[in-house]
Amino acid sequence: MTEEIVTLVVGGKKLAGFQEVNVTRSMEQAAITFGLKATNPSWHEDAWELRLGALVELYTNGDLLCRGYIDRYEADHGEGGQHEVRVSGRSKAADAIDCPPAKHKTGRVEGKTLVDVAKEFDEFGIGYEADVPLKPIPKVQRYPTDSVHETLEREARAxxxxxxxxxxxxxxxxxxxxxxxxxxxxxxxxxxxxxxVSFSAEGKFSEVTAKAQRALGTSAKDLRQEVKEYDPEVGRYRPLVVFLEGDGTEEDLKTRAQWERLRRQGTSTSIPITVTTWRDADGLLWEPGRLMAIKLPSERVDQDMTLSSVTFTQNHQGTIAVTTWVDPRSHGGKKPKGKSDKAYDAGKGLLE
Structure with missing residues (x-):
């Protein structure tokens, strides 16, 4: 296995020799999170630059893990010169998560795709891109108290x-x-x-009803849009009502209902796997959203799964990665190849 040597760069200085490293990436999160601990006395003065929200870059063997800001710095001193420094932070997207945009004149964008809407509101220099086709959105109106991320996430759900x-x-x-x-x-x-394996019924519902009202039109169909999506695996009556974010067609409403069911499947049924490497067979760092063949006969799993999240961990016990895998359809993918037990089946996906 590759030995991972983690380095933090701040103000042109490289800091290493950590006793503990944790970095988490997830399909669910727009910001990567990280935490570091060091007890090396020589770290003391160099680490001072980390105290006030410093911009840092975290690398492992030259591969970038995260570029972002320190959220928290803590130092403890004990008897006999004992010294410990702990820092934690998030990637640059943290500002889009925490702050509402202040510079956009109207808070309204019309006729643009979600990535172009993001670029209009991105006054923090976060940087947005897409790897899937996007359709123009008739209008996006930001709520005054919403952060950039809250506005974009609302449209993404739709x-x-x-x-x-x-x-x-x-x-x-x-x-x-x-x-x-x-x-x-x-x-x-x-x-x-x-x-x-992990199964939870708490967040699942037998039927998801998506409702909406058209911005224009006065007919009964315009005023009372409604689409239902069913999850037969629930086995009892457990209804949920969601509302389409903004204006949309009946097809948009159907997508919203289906997406709600699929996302709840992804949070309720998952496969956590701890591995002794931060990389796949070709040396690529684990990356959420990618497919991989998972074969666990004792739990009747044999299919392609999608990596939902990964936490890279390094401490006195060694170097591991805690990965979580789900049916690809619960993250918008296609029906996977394989022959797992039906308990892992997310049902019809958005692309089917």
Missing amino acids: QGLMLMGKPDGGVLITRAGSKRHAGALVEGQPPIKRFG
């Missing part, structure tokens, strides 16, 4: 899209399953250290 943080600090507008990780994760074989 189109069945996800906002994922990138190592360079930007945000990718995406769906799962357009790329693959090399190799496979197979029970009883390296690099699997441990694995499990």
Whole structure:
């Protein structure tokens, strides 16, 4: 396995020798999070630059893990010269998550795709791009108290899209399953250290009713739009009502209802796998949204799954990655190849 050497760069200085490193990427999060701990006394003065929201870059063996800002700095001093520094932060997208845009004159954008809407509101220099086709949105009106991210996420839900943080600090507008990780994760074989399965019924509903009202028109159909999406696996009556974000057609409403069901499937059924490497068989760092073959016979899993999240961890116990895998359709992908038990099946996807 590759030995990962993590380096933090701040103000042109390189800091290394961490006793603990944690970096988390997720399809669910527009910002990457990180945390570091060091006890090396020589770190003391160099680490001072980290105290006031410093811009940093975190690398492992030359590959960028995260470009972002320090959110929190803590230093502890004890007897005998003991010294510990702990820092944590998020990628640059944190500003879009925390702050409403102040410079846009109207808070309204018309006839543009979501990535172009993002660029109009991006006064923080976050950087947005998309790797899936996008259609123009008739109008996007920002609520005065909403952050940039809240505005974009609302529109993303309506189109069945996800906002994922990138190592360079930007945000990718995406769906799962357009790329693959090399190799496979197979029970009883390296690099699997441990694995499990997780099923939860708390967030699932037997039927999802999406409602809306057209901005123009006075007919009963315009005033009372409604589409239902069913989850037969729930087995009892558990209804949920959601509302389409903004104006939309019946097809948009259908997408919203289906997306709600799929996303809830992704949070309720998952496969956590701890591996002893930060990289796939070709040496690529684990990247959320990519497909991989997962074979766990003891839990009746044999299919392509999508990486939902990964936490890169390094401490006194070694270097591991905690990965979580889901049916690709729950992140907007296509029906996967394989023959797993039906309990892992997310049902009809957006692209089917």
